[in-house]
Every structure is written in C-alpha cells, then in structure tokens.
Amino acid sequence: MNSFVSASAIETKPEAAEDVVRLLDVKRRFGTTPALDGISLSIAKGEIFGIIGRSGAGKSTLIRCLNGLERADGGEIHIEGRNITSLGERDLQPLRRRIGMIFQHFNLLSAKTVEENIALPLKIEGAAKTERLNRARELLDLVGLSDKAKAYPASLSGGQKQRVGIARALAARPALLLSDEATSALDPETTRSILSLLKDINRKLGLTVVLITHEMEVIRTIADRVAVIDSGKIVEEGQVWSVFANPQTAITKSLLSGIRPQLPDHIAARLSRTKGREVIISVDLAGSEAQGALFTDLAAELPHGFRLVHGGIDHIQSQPVARFFIAVPTRNIKLAGKVQQFLTARSARVEVLGYDSDHA
CATH class of the missing domain: 3.40.50.300 (P-loop containing nucleotide triphosphate hydrolases)
Incomplete structure (x- = not known):
C-alpha cells in the first residue's frame, strides 16, 4: 500500500x-x-x-x-x-x-x-x-x-x-x-x-x-x-x-538521502540476497500512524518478532513523517510475512532490503 x-x-x-x-x-x-x-x-x-x-x-x-x-x-x-x-x-x-x-x-x-x-x-x-x-x-x-x-x-x-x-x-x-x-x-x-x-x-x-x-x-x-x-x-x-x-x-x-534516515553504512554494506539470520525491512509512514503505537502493537502481536535497527520521525508541513529500519529473524519462515502484513495493513510502505548474516 x-x-x-x-x-x-x-x-x-x-x-x-x-x-x-x-x-x-x-x-x-x-x-x-x-x-x-x-x-x-x-x-x-x-x-x-x-x-x-x-x-x-x-x-x-x-x-x-x-x-x-x-x-x-x-x-x-x-x-x-x-x-x-x-x-x-x-x-x-x-x-x-x-x-x-x-x-x-x-x-x-x-x-x-x-x-x-x-x-x-x-x-x-x-x-x-x-x-x-x-x-x-x-x-x-x-x-x-x-x-x-x-x-x-x-x-x-x-x-x-x-x-x-x-x-x-x-x-x-x-x-x-x-x-x-x-x-x-x-x-x-x-x-x-x-x-x-x-x-x-x-x-x-x-x-x-x-x-x-x-x-x-x-x-x-x-x-x-x-x-x-x-x-x-x-x-x-x-x-x-x-x-x-x-x-x-x-x-x-x-x-x-541526506535528510531522511538511511540504513547505517556498516549494515548496508553486509546486506545480501542470500538468506541470512535476519531480513532487514524499511518502513515508511506518514500521518497519524507515524505517531501511533505501531511498534508497541506489533511487539504485542508478535513478541520477539523484530528489533528496531534505526530510524526517526520528522514533521513536515505539520505532518509527521517517519522512516524506520527493522530486522526480523528468518528462523521462522512465516514471521517476516506476518510482520509485513501487519505493517501494510496500517498504511506503512514496506520494502525488503536484504539479509544480514552477521548479526548475532
């Protein structure tokens, strides 16, 4: 969406x-x-x-x-x-x-x-x-x-x-x-x-x-x-x-790129298309969802289902605009899909950036 x-x-x-x-x-x-x-x-x-x-x-x-x-x-x-x-x-x-x-x-x-x-x-x-x-x-x-x-x-x-x-x-x-x-x-x-x-x-x-x-x-x-x-x-x-x-x-x-949150270079450099321990996802939101309890709700529905890597909220023309990067474990093959489904149902734009094998 x-x-x-x-x-x-x-x-x-x-x-x-x-x-x-x-x-x-x-x-x-x-x-x-x-x-x-x-x-x-x-x-x-x-x-x-x-x-x-x-x-x-x-x-x-x-x-x-x-x-x-x-x-x-x-x-x-x-x-x-x-x-x-x-x-x-x-x-x-x-x-x-x-x-x-x-x-x-x-x-x-x-x-x-x-x-x-x-x-x-x-x-x-x-x-x-x-x-x-x-x-x-x-x-x-x-x-x-x-x-x-x-x-x-x-x-x-x-x-x-x-x-x-x-x-x-x-x-x-x-x-x-x-x-x-x-x-x-x-x-x-x-x-x-x-x-x-x-x-x-x-x-x-x-x-x-x-x-x-x-x-x-x-x-x-x-x-x-x-x-x-x-x-x-x-x-x-x-x-x-x-x-x-x-x-x-x-x-x-x-x-x-200079003023929106970007995935930290050291993480971006090690991303690959080969399946690793975590999949890295970017999440873009605007309006009320950008200020809401989105991640609290996600954590309640899918405990231990993700971790927040980077991101932030800005206000442009009085509108909250947010961008976050989250990591989702790949040990449960259905988990990443559930996370994406949850986010897109709440008007977030979600993009899979790649896999990170190095995170412990």
Whole structure:
C-alpha cells in the first residue's frame, strides 16, 4: 500500500486559487540537447513552490524561461494568465516588472548604497526620488536592515547582502518572486534566517514564490509543493510532506538521502540476497500512524518478532513523517510475512532490503 494520508486530511490551497504560473509542454533545446523536455506545471497565487534537481537538470533554463530571459522553443508559459511565449521584447518589459528575482551571488552594485540598490528598479521605471527612497526604507524595515540604508555592499555580511537582494526584488511590488539558489552561498544559520524571512514575506504579502534549488533541506523548510526535475523533465511532483514520505523515483530518493534516515553504512554494506539470520525491512509512514503505537502493537502481536535497527520521525508541513529500519529473524519462515502484513495493513510502505548474516 503506497498511500499514506489523503490530501483532504491536511490544509491545501483552494482548487479555485488563481494560477500565477502555468506551463504547458514547455521545451527548450541547445543544439541537439533538450534542456527542457515537455515541462507542465501550475503554481497558485500565494504558494511557495520548490523546483529541485541536480546540476544540469534544467533548473536554470526553466527559471530563465519564466522571467523571459530565455525563449522556449515550444509550449506555453503563462504568467498571471498571459502567455509570454508570443510576446516581443517591448511587451515583455512591463511583465518582467511583475517578477522579482533573487540571485545566488546577490548581484548588488558596489558603488551604490543599500537604499540606492533597493530603489534601482523604481529608478529604471521613472519613479520620483522621494517615492523611491520611501519604498526602499519601507523594504529595509521589512528585511530587518533599517540601520543599513547608507551603507555600501562591501560592508555587509553575506546574509545582509541577500536581504538587500530580497528587498530590491520586492521594490516594484511583483506578483511573483523567483529565487535562484538564493541560499547556496550562505552558511546554515544564515540560510535558516533567509528562509524564515522569505516565509514571512510570503505570509505578509501573499506573494507567490518559486524556489530553484539543489538542496532538499531548503524545500523541506519552506515550500508548500515541490517538483523534481531531471534531464529536462518533471519526474515527480506533490506536496512536500507527501514526496518526503513516499518518494517515487530514484532521483528523488537520492536527493532525500541526506535528510531522511538511511540504513547505517556498516549494515548496508553486509546486506545480501542470500538468506541470512535476519531480513532487514524499511518502513515508511506518514500521518497519524507515524505517531501511533505501531511498534508497541506489533511487539504485542508478535513478541520477539523484530528489533528496531534505526530510524526517526520528522514533521513536515505539520505532518509527521517517519522512516524506520527493522530486522526480523528468518528462523521462522512465516514471521517476516506476518510482520509485513501487519505493517501494510496500517498504511506503512514496506520494502525488503536484504539479509544480514552477521548479526548475532
């Protein structure tokens, strides 16, 4: 049984929510190489949507197509209901002002003060100086840098520079905020503070955020939904808690390996397909079963029927998500089957990983 908790069991975006982004069979090639190979997805107003994949998967091309810097070779890209794939450069300019962009390396102008960097998009639009500076100060307060208005970028830490970059991206009051690996150059503590800021901005402004990243921890911390991209294709998509609880593809499992419990290396190294003293089983659960007395009940029904090897419980989008590894003795040929039957009847996803002959 692969399902865990029905989507109706948790808070979801209303079905009628307006799509700020809608992609239909988007393709982009460089020579004979497909960078995007039929991408289709929708992102609702006010949603934080994560797009994750390894280097070269197509993430950067996708984000450049979203902001109009790259032209798709096929398909449609709709931003706030307007198909941008057919627009000329002149018509794209006002649409780009509806899209804010945060960069990995900040891209601040070193010769301009913090408030001048933030006000730059409004200056390009032709806004009056008073309006520009008032907006810059408002945004500095929002990102927690009110005392840095007259400072220059060289005097700022990496986290402060990214806060300025976020403020600048918000200057023109965009409907969509694109984040291109915005935290990958930052240390873990600073990354957490930047993600918390983005979540706060999303909540206060109702702003739609698209995160491009190769870090599952970023997705886990902030995103509502996630799409996994590999070789220019979306290979998996869903609510973050659901994808973490039940990854369907090898690439998703690989991306999750650093933050989901994994079988300890010394045990994994000695597993074989030849029958040994114990069979090692992985158990994945989500929702109420992940918090319940599953193993207590199993021990009561099958005393001495298993031992817990490794695992733990996490909470993602307020949903408990658990992964455990158990060892079941093979001396009773029916025991492993009974354990698996018990677990799957309680909505666990069970996988036999192999046999361990070395455990005493």
